[in-house]
Amino acid sequence: MKRILSKDLKNHIGETILIKGYIHQKRIMGSINFILLRDKDGIVQIVVKDKKEISKIKDTMDESVIEVIGDCIKEDRSVNGVEIHNPKIKIISKVKSPLKIEINKPIINANIDTILDNRAIVLRSLQQRSIFKIQSTMANAYRDYCLSLGATEIFVPTIVGNATEGGSELFKIKYYDKAAYLAQSAQLYKQTMVAIYEKVFSIAHSYRAEKFGTSRHTSEFIQYEWEMGFIDSYKDIINFGINVIKYIKDKVEENNKEDLSILKKELPLLPSDIPVIKLSEALDLIFQERGIDHRGQGDLNPEDEKMICEISKDKYGSDLIVITHYPTSKRAFYTMPDPKNPEETLSFDFILRGEEIVSGSQRIHDYELLKEAIIKKGLDPNDFENFLEIFKFGMPEEGGLGMGLERLTQQFLSLQNIREATLFPRDVKRLTP
Amino acid sequence: MKRILSKDLKNHIGETILIKGYIHQKRIMGSINFILLRDKDGIVQIVVKDKKEISKIKDTMDESVIEVIGDCIKEDRSVNGVEIHNPKIKIISKVKSPLKIEINKPIINANIDTILDNRAIVLRSLQQRSIFKIQSTMANAYRDYCLSLGATEIFVPTIVGNATEGGSELFKIKYYDKAAYLAQSAQLYKQTMVAIYEKVFSIAHSYRAEKFGTSRHTSEFIQYEWEMGFIDSYKDIINFGINVIKYIKDKVEENNKEDLSILKKELPLLPSDIPVIKLSEALDLIFQERGIDHRGQGDLNPEDEKMICEISKDKYGSDLIVITHYPTSKRAFYTMPDPKNPEETLSFDFILRGEEIVSGSQRIHDYELLKEAIIKKGLDPNDFENFLEIFKFGMPEEGGLGMGLERLTQQFLSLQNIREATLFPRDVKRLTP
Numbered sequence: 001m002k003r004i005l006s007k008d009l010k011n012h013i014g015e016t017i018l019i020k021g022y023i024h025q026k027r028i029m030g031s032i033n034f035i036l037l038r039d040k041d042g043i044v045q046i047v048v049k050d051k052k053e054i055s056k057i058k059d060t061m062d063e064s065v066i067e068v069i070g071d072c073i074k075e076d077r078s079v080n081g082v083e084i085h086n087p088k089i090k091i092i093s094k095v096k097s098p099l100k101i102e103i104n105k106p107i108i109n110a111n112i113d114t115i116l117d118n119r120a121i122v123l124r125s126l127q128q129r130s131i132f133k134i135q136s137t138m139a140n141a142y143r144d145y146c147l148s149l150g151a152t153e154i155f156v157p158t159i160v161g162n163a164t165e166g167g168s169e170l171f172k173i174k175y176y177d178k179a180a181y182l183a184q185s186a187q188l189y190k191q192t193m194v195a196i197y198e199k200v201f202s203i204a205h206s207y208r209a210e211k212f213g214t215s216r217h218t219s220e221f222i223q224y225e226w227e228m229g230f231i232d233s234y235k236d237i238i239n240f241g242i243n244v245i246k247y248i249k250d251k252v253e254e255n256n257k258e259d260l261s262i263l264k265k266e267l268p269l270l271p272s273d274i275p276v277i278k279l280s281e282a283l284d285l286i287f288q289e290r291g292i293d294h295r296g297q298g299d300l301n302p303e304d305e306k307m308i309c310e311i312s313k314d315k316y317g318s319d320l321i322v323i324t325h326y327p328t329s330k331r332a333f334y335t336m337p338d339p340k341n342p343e344e345t346l347s348f349d350f351i352l353r354g355e356e357i358v359s360g361s362q363r364i365h366d367y368e369l370l371k372e373a374i375i376k377k378g379l380d381p382n383d384f385e386n387f388l389e390i391f392k393f394g395m396p397e398e399g400g401l402g403m404g405l406e407r408l409t410q411q412f413l414s415l416q417n418i419r420e421a422t423l424f425p426r427d428v429k430r431l432t433p
Numbered sequence: 434m435k436r437i438l439s440k441d442l443k444n445h446i447g448e449t450i451l452i453k454g455y456i457h458q459k460r461i462m463g464s465i466n467f468i469l470l471r472d473k474d475g476i477v478q479i480v481v482k483d484k485k486e487i488s489k490i491k492d493t494m495d496e497s498v499i500e501v502i503g504d505c506i507k508e509d510r511s512v513n514g515v516e517i518h519n520p521k522i523k524i525i526s527k528v529k530s531p532l533k534i535e536i537n538k539p540i541i542n543a544n545i546d547t548i549l550d551n552r553a554i555v556l557r558s559l560q561q562r563s564i565f566k567i568q569s570t571m572a573n574a575y576r577d578y579c580l581s582l583g584a585t586e587i588f589v590p591t592i593v594g595n596a597t598e599g600g601s602e603l604f605k606i607k608y609y610d611k612a613a614y615l616a617q618s619a620q621l622y623k624q625t626m627v628a629i630y631e632k633v634f635s636i637a638h639s640y641r642a643e644k645f646g647t648s649r650h651t652s653e654f655i656q657y658e659w660e661m662g663f664i665d666s667y668k669d670i671i672n673f674g675i676n677v678i679k680y681i682k683d684k685v686e687e688n689n690k691e692d693l694s695i696l697k698k699e700l701p702l703l704p705s706d707i708p709v710i711k712l713s714e715a716l717d718l719i720f721q722e723r724g725i726d727h728r729g730q731g732d733l734n735p736e737d738e739k740m741i742c743e744i745s746k747d748k749y750g751s752d753l754i755v756i757t758h759y760p761t762s763k764r765a766f767y768t769m770p771d772p773k774n775p776e777e778t779l780s781f782d783f784i785l786r787g788e789e790i791v792s793g794s795q796r797i798h799d800y801e802l803l804k805e806a807i808i809k810k811g812l813d814p815n816d817f818e819n820f821l822e823i824f825k826f827g828m829p830e831e832g833g834l835g836m837g838l839e840r841l842t843q844q845f846l847s848l849q850n851i852r853e854a855t856l857f858p859r860d861v862k863r864l865t866p
Binding site (some may be wrong): 003019020022023039040041063064065086092095096097099119121122123124129132133135139140143150153154155156157158159160161171172173174175176178180182188189192193196197198199203205207209211214219220222230304351360365366367386388389390392393394395396397405406423425426428432433 | 438453455456472473474476480487496497498524526527528529530532552553554556557566568569573576580585586587588589590591592593594597602604607608609613621622623626628631632636637638640642644652653655663708712729798799800816819822823825826827828829830838856857858859861864865866
């Protein structure tokens with residue numbers, strides 16, 4: 001007998017069917033009893049009246065795996081519009097110890113340690129599983145959009161010989177008889193590959209040895225990487241970023257209606273014109289609208305990012321705002337200075353619902369200028385030999401961006417902590433499961 | 434003026450057009466001169482007669498980036514069926530040092546150290562870039578196929594607290610004040626997630642501290658991971674594996690015709706019936722056909738794998754053969770023993786063109802049996818607490834497989850060394866670029 005999934009039961013009304021899944025919830029009331037059976041896509045209610053069947057499930061704990069053969073009956077008051085009557089139940093896998101957490105109650109934005117200490121179980125809850133179903137859609141939407149532009153996907157190593165970004169916060173590996181590090185970004189590799197495929201993307205692991213357990217940072221995260229050559233200006237990259245985020249939103253709306261309704265979440269407002277303003281204009285706006293004077297600080301701190309998004313929502317009806325022209329002193333050495341004012345760069349951040357989710361820029365593509373930029377930052381060009389090498393052999397104007405998969409998931413779904421958007425987070429406290 | 438890509442020039446015959454790309458090759462012959470310009474998808478020939486234009490390019494080295502405005506002329510003898518006449522050339526990025534390797538000559542199956550010592554440049558050759566265009570197609574075909582089955586993509590960490598496989602060959606990380614390791618496989622995570630989404634896939638980084646630089650192993654590689662629950666038998670997983678490989682082959686044939694012709698490679702023969710035989714039958718066949726008696730060795734060594742594929746090609750017209758029922762003593766503790774003969778497992782390897790590319794099995798899904806299996810292997814159940822935990826809370830019959838992205842690329846394209854199918858390989862000798 002072929003198994004039917006809960007979501008397809010409505011096409012089998014009046015038939016005797018086989019379903020398989022987990023006991024999501026039970027109500028043992030005596031003569032009439034109910035099981036909610038959960039499978040990969042949904043839930044169905046089983047009505048148990050037969051004494052022999054009741055005795056099978058009476059002491060069987062939630063999350064046990066069962067197979068049920070029964071009659072599929074139309075029942076408008078029930079989930080999926082059906083119910084299973086006259087069930088014959090077979091227990092496939094019996095739970096022996098009670099669950100440490102009630103996963104058939106809504107679990108969302110709960111205490112993060114409770115969620116993570118019981119990760120494997122908590123993920124079975126309807127809310128938590130909806131988060132990562134949406135994340136799967138997001139990742140695939142990202143790739144589909146890149147492929148539709150004729151881009152090539154690349155797979156880059158996570159073990160590196162030295163730090164591309166020139167930063168600290170590196171994890172050190174014992175690599176045979178050498179020292180190596182976990183990559184902070186795919187920068188070197190995507191810039192190398194832009195000379196070959198012109199448009200490249202990667203879904204890459206990035207690592208930061210963050211010492212503080214903030215709600216916005218973990219030690220290992222996934223970056224959507226994008227790099228494109230033969231650009232006319234840094235605006236080409238901003239447009240890519242805006243369009244791909246809109247595409248991802250469309251795909252989530254299309255594929256995850258039920259998940260959004262389980263989560264009771266609204267996706268961000270993304271109007272046709274997303275505001276793009278300079279950092280100096282953003283700081284002016286914050287001063288004008290809020291009376292807080294951070295002009296001259298040359299960056300947005302987390303509170304500024306929240307304020308500028310609130311202002312953007314009021315003024316432009318957009319949950320997303322793009323901030324450009326960060327100071328040269330604040331950005332990585334490879335960022336292209338604005339020819340009109342070399343103190344500023346052709347760089348940008350995307351701020352969504354108060355949180356930075358994208359960082360990008362046009363890059364310096366000339367060998368000599370890049371070497372100079374390294375020296376200006378007080379770094380040693382010899383440490384960047386592999387990086388510099390790629391600019392010796394013909395490079396077009398180019399640029400790119402990185403977008404955090406978990407950050408984007410967090411902001412799309414208004415989750416309090418990035419760990420709730422990370423399947424198995426790694427941080428200063430947490431190394432398992 | 435909008436830039437036209439070389440592959441689209443045939444739609445612009447008779448027009449004045451703008452092209453951008455790299456000087457792939459030059460022939461300076463005096464009064465009539467030729468440039469082959471390479472862009473992301475192809476090559477076009479530019480005919481240069483004007484003295485001023487000749488002087489611009491005369492001393493400009495290969496791989497310099499140029500922009501050309503010229504007349505697009507029909508020319509059947511030329512690549513793409515067009516040529517660019519009366520060009521006005523602008524040099525965007527000038528190469529200053531000569532290339533260390535001639536990349537406008539075919540580079541394939543060349544000396545691997547020469548290829549890798551000049552990786553960023555060698556990848557610009559038509560052959561090398563075709564390899565990774567095909568790999569991009571393969572990765573996306575894999576995902577499309579998984580999604581079409583209703584599977585969910587998961588993102589798993591690479592930093593782990595202990596070894597799932599219980600093996601050696603681990604890379605150690607200094608993780609804050611703790612020791613951690615780079616993951617050998619996504620086993621724990623995909624089995625956890627099968628209880629949530631029933632069918633899950635991941636494109637995961639795996640690490641092995643291989644001490645020897647064989648042509649088949651690197652230290653960091655990409656695994657296509659697959660795990661599915663509610664299976665009827667291990668054969669469901671074998672069928673998935675066969676079908677996804679066929680789907681990948683179809684997509685490469687569809688999308689990478691030109692790359693295959695540049696590489697002069699034939700994809701593997703995959704008839705509608707792929708042979709699936711037991712290990713004992715495979716060893717019998719090798720004995721019968723080749724007179725080599727490895728019966729009783731309980732495994733296939735690399736030479737056996739080559740022989741069994743040759744036999745498979747002769748007997749079944751298939752470059753792929755599936756070998757099942759490896760001995761319990763040779764497989765990981767979580768492998769399901771065959772109920773008919775517990776000395777053998779419900780496991781399998783796929784051998785393609787003489788090389789193992791897939792390994793998989795049905796898993797033990799019962800907590801007590803799994804604990805027993807750990808002890809039987811001489812391991813300590815306390816070391817596998819996180820792993821065991823997931824079987825306490827209801828698990829269906831399930832199984833999965835892992836397939837090496839680089840291995841599959843290597844065998845699809847008959848490359849001598851797995852490093853040629855790895856963008857930036859990591860091994861005992863190589864940590865950069």
